[in-house]
Amino acid sequence: MTKIAIVSDSTSDLIDDIVKKYDIKILPLKVVYSDVEEYRDRIEITPEDIYERFDKDIPTTSLPSPEDTINLFRKLEEEEYTHVIVTTISTELSGTMNMIRNVAADFKNMVFEIIDSKALTMGLGFPVLEGAKELEKSNDFEKTVQKIKDTIKNTEVYFVVKTLEYLKKGGRIGKVEGTIGEILNIKPIISINEHGIYYTFKKVRGRYKSIQEIYNLVKEKASDKMVSIAVAHGNAYEEAYTLLEKIKELKNVKDTVFTQISPVMVVHTGPGLIGVVISKHNE
Template identity: 50%
Template structure:
């Protein structure tokens, strides 16, 4: 029987909506939980709305609704899909991939391959785009799966935050380290390690220096070979645009995508987030 393959991900991928629509990527939303309200990420609430409410209430975040996931699988089966490649946020940061894996066992007559990206934002998103583009070339399920794994091995993500407050409150970094960082005005360049967990790439004092260090980090990558690059921000539109202009003056950029971080990511990073994703195209 002829394969019909769907590409699936979650709302932390930060892929611009027009690209999601172009390739028919299936996106399951994580959830944002306030004391008396629940929102689906990017559907019922925007990052700007989350930032506006942060001084009054810091919400918690939650995995996708099992009902949403099962409904998506049922819809794919009804539309004749035979295979799903589901690529999700790092298991070191969320239980989403494990949830999808567990639910996939309830579905018959649909081959579902769940891949832990060990990444976040457009580090996840660009991998999903690569999968969708490979699929559009009429590549097989197995060929696309192998391409995803090869792409993930090359993907690098770096970001700076306006404040360490929200990572600290969310338990993503130690409270002592977070408080000390605030006092010293440290603006570390954060990356995701091979286990898919936040780690410090460089320690810098002050916002301007952190942005310059972020640029220098990407410049080093671009000096080696042709790369695809993505810039994502949360409440840092002007700085993101400035970074775009600086990058355009460099060579070795095959493609440059810009976007906005999801509300779920915004809960944990706060306003002033600026991230860069880079990977070689060879």
């Protein structure tokens, strides 16, 4: 009998209720302080823990440990799973997918499909969620894989940060330009291209206008097609929630998710991120 597992990593920012409802297995990346303290993302550390220490200590991040990955796959094997679908953070932002592929090669009794979301946060989360819904409906490996891949193609990520400092420090700046613009209070709206690399989608002066521009983007994308929308934030609850409430009033918004970015994401973006993920539905 076919038994299929859905696996993702902690940068998907899927809320606990969704993870539990669809039995999604999550591999945690790590937050590392001074190469000594290591914490599993979302399990052993919270975003608030990082904000509290930012003034004196900015951590780095690392992949899920091979040991955690081996333990998860062993457990799936023991529970008689036959197929495993793993969808990960963009390979341009992390080596997570390559590590998982290497570990999976040793588990010959299960069929693996390992997919690069070319995104992160709910740009990864929505494909995983839609795949889990398809699996619940059909219990079909190929259909579930295809649903995930189709959702990836139809999902877009846009966000603003208070400062580009943390993206620069983490080496995750991609094709985003910023130093002179920051002096002029230019807030780039950052997106992720088809290769999974950050780039400047648009330059806007001031934070208020940048958030308004993100709302306008959602309004435009929802004008002629049903969409699911996620609003994600990093220590910017009130601004993000206000944006969410405005988005809920738009036509063609099928459903919404409100989430806080993972500690690993916080390390690379700093406090103040506001983001939206737009997932377009073909039906």
